[in-house]
Amino acid sequence: MKNLMEIIASLNLSSDIKALLNTLVTPEEVRLAPTESDNGTKGFNIYGIQCFNKAQLMNDETFSALYDAIKAESHLNLLVNHSEDYETPLVWIGPVSRNKQSTTDKQSLFA
Numbered sequence: 001m002k003n004l005m006e007i008i009a010s011l012n013l014s015s016d017i018k019a020l021l022n023t024l025v026t027p028e029e030v031r032l033a034p035t036e037s038d039n040g041t042k043g044f045n046i047y048g049i050q051c052f053n054k055a056q057l058m059n060d061e062t063f064s065a066l067y068d069a070i071k072a073e074s075h076l077n078l079l080v081n082h083s084e085d086y087e088t089p090l091v092w093i094g095p096v097s098r099n100k101q102s103t104t105d106k107q108s109l110f111a
Contacts, residue, residue: 004034007042011076011095020066024049035092043094050088054080057089 013021025032029048036042051057057080058064070078070093077096082089 004032004044007034007044010042011093013076014069014073017066017069017073017076020062020069021046023062024066035094041094041097043092046091046093047086048088049091052088054082054089057091063091 008018021032024030024046027048027050029050031047033045033047034042035045049057049060049063051060058067067078070076075096077094079092080089081092
């Protein structure tokens with residue numbers, strides 16, 4: 001758990017974001033887990049929010065407020081992934097990517 005606390009501290013979360021996270025993870029089935037990408041980006045996942053899809057997740061008042069608060073911070077990012085690997089949507093919170101791909105690069109990935 002120490003690693004998770006260090007990651008949360010390093011992300012410099014506002015007190016509003018911390019309060020929203022605390023509310024979001026209050027139910028027993030919701031949990032946080034630290035993550036580190038191949039390039040060393042550290043963040044954390046939120047598992048077990050009781051909803052069936054991203055639309056339902058965005059309709060949750062607490063999650064919607066958390067989403068808006070994180071998007072308002074220029075140094076933070078929030079991603080939602082809902083694949084067949086997870087029963088509920090997976091939420092990742094971490095720093096904004098420092099890897100600035102050009103629009104051309106991104107378009108070529110999906111061409």
